[in-house]
Amino acid sequence: MSLSISSPMARRRISIWRSERLLPYLLLAPAVVVTVVIVFMPMVQAVFTSFYDLILFRPNASKFVGFGNYGKLFSDPVFWTALWNTIIWIGLTVPLQMGLGLMTAVLLNREFPWRGLARALIIIPWALPSVVIALMWRWIYDPNTGVLNDILIYLSIVQSAVPWLADPKVAIYAIIATLTWQGFPFFAVMILAGLQGIPKSQYEAASIDGASTWRQFVHITLPGIAPVLATAGLLRVIWVANSMDVIFVMTGGGPGYATHTLPLYAFIKARQNLDFGYGTSIAVTFTIFLGAFVALYLARTMREVER
Amino acid sequence: MKFLRTLALGAALAASAAFTQAKAETVRFWYHFDNPANPMTDLVKKFEAANPGIKIEAENVPWNSYYDNLYTSLVGGNAPDAAMVKLFAQPRLAEMGALEPIGKQIDSWQGKADLLDNLLELNKGPDGKQYYLPIQYVVLYLYYRTDLFQAAGLQPPKTCEDFRNAAIKLTNAPQTYGFGLRGGKGGWDQWGAFVMSQGAELKPGGLVKPEAIAANQWLVDLFQKDKVIPPSAPNDGFQEIVAAFKSGKTAMTIHHIGSSKDLVAALGDKVSAVPVPKCGNGQWTSYGDESLAIFSSSSVTDAAWKWISFLAEGQNNVAFNSATGQLTVTKSGSADWKLHERRFVDATVQSLPFAKVLPQTSAVSEFVNTAWQTNMQQALTGQITPKQMMEQLQTLFAQ
Numbered sequence: 001m002s003l004s005i006s007s008p009m010a011r012r013r014i015s016i017w018r019s020e021r022l023l024p025y026l027l028l029a030p031a032v033v034v035t036v037v038i039v040f041m042p043m044v045q046a047v048f049t050s051f052y053d054l055i056l057f058r059p060n061a062s063k064f065v066g067f068g069n070y071g072k073l074f075s076d077p078v079f080w081t082a083l084w085n086t087i088i089w090i091g092l093t094v095p096l097q098m099g100l101g102l103m104t105a106v107l108l109n110r111e112f113p114w115r116g117l118a119r120a121l122i123i124i125p126w127a128l129p130s131v132v133i134a135l136m137w138r139w140i141y142d143p144n145t146g147v148l149n150d151i152l153i154y155l156s157i158v159q160s161a162v163p164w165l166a167d168p169k170v171a172i173y174a175i176i177a178t179l180t181w182q183g184f185p186f187f188a189v190m191i192l193a194g195l196q197g198i199p200k201s202q203y204e205a206a207s208i209d210g211a212s213t214w215r216q217f218v219h220i221t222l223p224g225i226a227p228v229l230a231t232a233g234l235l236r237v238i239w240v241a242n243s244m245d246v247i248f249v250m251t252g253g254g255p256g257y258a259t260h261t262l263p264l265y266a267f268i269k270a271r272q273n274l275d276f277g278y279g280t281s282i283a284v285t286f287t288i289f290l291g292a293f294v295a296l297y298l299a300r301t302m303r304e305v306e307r
Numbered sequence: 308m309k310f311l312r313t314l315a316l317g318a319a320l321a322a323s324a325a326f327t328q329a330k331a332e333t334v335r336f337w338y339h340f341d342n343p344a345n346p347m348t349d350l351v352k353k354f355e356a357a358n359p360g361i362k363i364e365a366e367n368v369p370w371n372s373y374y375d376n377l378y379t380s381l382v383g384g385n386a387p388d389a390a391m392v393k394l395f396a397q398p399r400l401a402e403m404g405a406l407e408p409i410g411k412q413i414d415s416w417q418g419k420a421d422l423l424d425n426l427l428e429l430n431k432g433p434d435g436k437q438y439y440l441p442i443q444y445v446v447l448y449l450y451y452r453t454d455l456f457q458a459a460g461l462q463p464p465k466t467c468e469d470f471r472n473a474a475i476k477l478t479n480a481p482q483t484y485g486f487g488l489r490g491g492k493g494g495w496d497q498w499g500a501f502v503m504s505q506g507a508e509l510k511p512g513g514l515v516k517p518e519a520i521a522a523n524q525w526l527v528d529l530f531q532k533d534k535v536i537p538p539s540a541p542n543d544g545f546q547e548i549v550a551a552f553k554s555g556k557t558a559m560t561i562h563h564i565g566s567s568k569d570l571v572a573a574l575g576d577k578v579s580a581v582p583v584p585k586c587g588n589g590q591w592t593s594y595g596d597e598s599l600a601i602f603s604s605s606s607v608t609d610a611a612w613k614w615i616s617f618l619a620e621g622q623n624n625v626a627f628n629s630a631t632g633q634l635t636v637t638k639s640g641s642a643d644w645k646l647h648e649r650r651f652v653d654a655t656v657q658s659l660p661f662a663k664v665l666p667q668t669s670a671v672s673e674f675v676n677t678a679w680q681t682n683m684q685q686a687l688t689g690q691i692t693p694k695q696m697m698e699q700l701q702t703l704f705a706q
Contacts, residue, residue, distance in 0.1 A: 056382050057399045057669070143539040144551040160481040166490070166542040168688045252492055255541040256685035271375045272676050 043287075050281035056274035069281035079282065082260040085172060086241065086286075089261050092173075093240045096180040098233060101187020106221075108188065109195045119192070126185035134249035137178040141165050141250075165251050168258035175250055175259060179240065187232055194228035195221065230301040234294065241290055262286040332610040333362045337377065337390040339370045346630050354617050361610045374676070381405050381602065388605035389615050391442065394596045395675050398433050398667045407601040410437035412612045418620045421637045430598055433667045439598035440619055443633040445563035446662045447496050447583065447593045448654040450570065454577045455483075455558045463579075467501065467525070467586035470559075474535035477558040485535035487548040487557035488526075490687050494543075495679040496593035497561045500583040501526045504591035507697075509666050509674065514701040522586065523693040527686050541684045552578075563595055565632040567651040580654035582661075594662035597633070670703045678703055 050069055054062045073079050108119055125133070140148050143161035152158045164174040198220060206216050244264040247253065253260040253268060260268075262282060270279025338347065351363045366387070368376055374396060380386045381403060392400070400406050413419055413427070422441065430439040451463050455477055464470035474485025489497050507519035530536040537543070537551060549566055551557045553573040561583060570578045583592045599615040601608055618627055625640040634655065635641055644652060665671045678700060686696040 056378055057403045142547060142550070144537055144547070144556040145554050161538070163538040163542070166539045166688070168684075168690060171542070251542055252680070254491065254681060254684045255688050256681055256690050258684075258688075268677060271379070273673055274378055 046280045047284055049276055050284045052277045054275075054277040056276055062277075065277070069278050070285070072278065073281055073285060078257050078260065078265065079262075081257050082262045082265040083289075085259065086261040086263075088172060089176065090237060090241050092176050093179050093183070094233060094236050096176070097183040097236060097240075098187050098229065100180060100184040102191055102229075104184065104188040105191035105195055106217075108192055122188055123185045125182050126189075128182070130182070130243065130245040131249055133178065133182050134246040137181075138165065138250050141174055166255055168255045171251055171255060172259045175247055178250070179243070179246055182246070183236060183240070186236065190228050190232040191225055194225035198224035234297060234301070237297070238290070238294065241286075262289075331360055331362045332607045333364055334389060334607055334611045334614050335387040336363060336365045336611075336614060337368050337373075337387045338365060339368055339373050339391060340630050346626050350618065350623060350626060353623070354614060357617075358610075358613060361613065363614055378403075381604070384604070386602050386604050388607055389599060389601045389611040392439065392598055392600045394430065394439070394598070394664050394667065395671055397439065398669050399672050400600070401432055401434065401438065402669060405602050405604070406432070406438040407603045407605065407608055408436045408438055409440060409601060409612060412616070413437055413440065416616055418616060418637070421621060421639050422619070423636055423638060423641065426636055429594070429664060430596065439600050440615055441596065441598050441636040442615075442619055442624065443597045443628050443631055444636060445565055445595040445633045446655045446658040447500065447561055447563050447595065448580045448651075448658050449559060449561055449583050450552065450566075450578060450580050451559045452552075452555070452574070452577055453579050455555075463581040464559075464584045465581075467584050470584040471529065471533065471535075474529065474559065475533055478533075478535045480534060483555065484537045484551075484557050485559060486529065487543070487551050487560035488530065488536045488540045489543055489545065489548050489561075490530075490540040490680075490683055491542050491544040491547075492680050493545060494683065495675055496595070498526065498679070498683065500561060500592055501586055503663070504583075504585070504589040505587040506589065509668070509671055509704055511704055511706065512701070513704065514697045518587065520694050520697050523686070523697055527693040527696075530687050531689065541687045564634060564647055564651045564655050567647055568632055571648060579650050582654060582658040590661040592658050592662050594659075594664050595633075596664065597631075668704075674700065674703055 051064060051066055052062055053065045053068065104122060108115065108122065112118075140146050141164040143149055143163045143166070146161075148164070149158070149161040153161065162170070165171050202220050202224075203216055206220060211219070242263055244261060244267060247259050247261060247264055248267070251259045253264050263286060266279050266282035266286065268279075269275050269282060273279075340347070345367065347365050347367070351365055354363060355361065377386070377390060377392075377396075378399070381400075386405070397406075419427075423444075426441040426444070427437065430437070430441055432438045449463070456463065456473070459473075459476050461473050461476060462469075464473050470486075477483065477485040488494070502519060502522045505518050505522035506516055507514055507522065513519070530540055537556060539547065539551075543551075545562070545566075548557070548560050548562070549569065552560045553570060567578075567580070583590065599618060601611045601615065605611055617623055619636060621637050621639045624635045624637050625646075628635050628640075629646055632646070634647075634652075635644065665675070682691070682696045682699050685691045686693050691699070
């Protein structure tokens, strides 16, 4: 180094910069500032808003109501319907996506011609925008012009067209099927990466010991991909819980309240009815529920995986 | 809220600072066109050539979230200067103090005399002031398949009884159904033709009158008992009813002249239109309006007025409507109207005498946006009775 630092002031400044205690914070600061401003401040703002009776087109009539919105919420039958729908929504979609993803990954992990192409094609549903998928499936399900009913009638599985999205008993399951189709490639790709990390020698040793394919799967494959399953599962629970775009485009929450989930209900209240006080109280309540679930999941699953 | 307001104020200040620095005045304008052939660029060019000091930033905002975006941008302080607006939104916008009165400008405007009669009267604000400048209009009527009616030896229905009989005769489930009902979003105006015609009103006590409940029961029975409506109806929106009608799945449906081009392209002479049937002693159809308004938050109201009045004048208005497929609001433009087949224009004109707009109250916006749809779907699918549906909707109009 030919540069020489002459003044003691400058030397001190550099020593502060180089100080190992400060540097990490300085490097983290931009990310923290951004997160605080665009994530935490709106969250705190939402909690405050939920204590107000705030209807957007009557900004001057806004008043503090304390826990009033929450009181109203717990006696609102639509809230309980939406909560139950949310449980079905997460409880079915994530395991189905995971199961289908696991099967796909195991298949794609075998040697077969055009495997590279198959691996690339499988990602398509995941790569398409949700709104495109929702519109596509809305037309597939359409009882008058849709292709699904045509096929089912042709195969004599049903006698007349089923109104998939217009029947309150069926609609939510029809949307779950759509989301399963959209989300399984994510699991497939993650699990495939996990599968490739399992040493071949373990399988060789097991087959020499006479273990069947099924036992190899249970005792080598599953433990090998458990960390991937746990992490991908957690991510998907959070994403699926919050995703309402597909439901919104396919049914708008209907027929009636049959496909209302809590995030969708919050969206409809806040953005369509402009009742921000009540809408945010739904969102805050749901965040608490989801946060509690995620904490529990992390505590249990991660312990299992580490063991 | 204080933070939001400060933020909005900051944004507004920054915006106005930017405006004063710029030499040309910029008018931000929001509109919604479904049609991919969009003449807006040409209209903007023509306007800017005639008004060198004014620049137009026209933004096509998707219809499905048009009002959500508009209200939030108004509250957030980032609203456009002018926008396309419908009558049902006027009470909310007026309540927010978001509208700029334009009565004086209209009175001194040379295009006023060319506007069709009565349109300004229909568009008056809840406080009697003029905030809206009409830009296009449609009226809902009944589309029917001439070939299917002829084959069944039927005449287009004039009354609700005729309508039900025809629908029953034309139904051969699951291949064909008599009537394509829009049970999903935006279907309230079809519903109105059968229920508002028989005395239902959006005011205290107006929905729970015995005759209104009976009319609603009659309509739900068409779906549940007579089964003349496709089972998909509870989730059907505009796209679905049009697709079903085009494919021959349904023999009648209710919509306006905006879809006539598309239907003629698919069905040719096999589609025609008549006014909606008379039910009980009344006849009701929805007057579908679209106007332009200037927002009070705008700092360029004069330039904005020049732009919106430009769009409402003679041939400009005709060009505007060629994109939306609706009808011009000018007398000079109507005189040699070539955009639609005569039979659809006739059905529209014949429907005008009993075409109505919904009352201008804030609750009507919620009725139109969410409440009608949710309750209708529940009634159609048997989760509630038609009577309960009317009682629940009545709670919106309790005061």
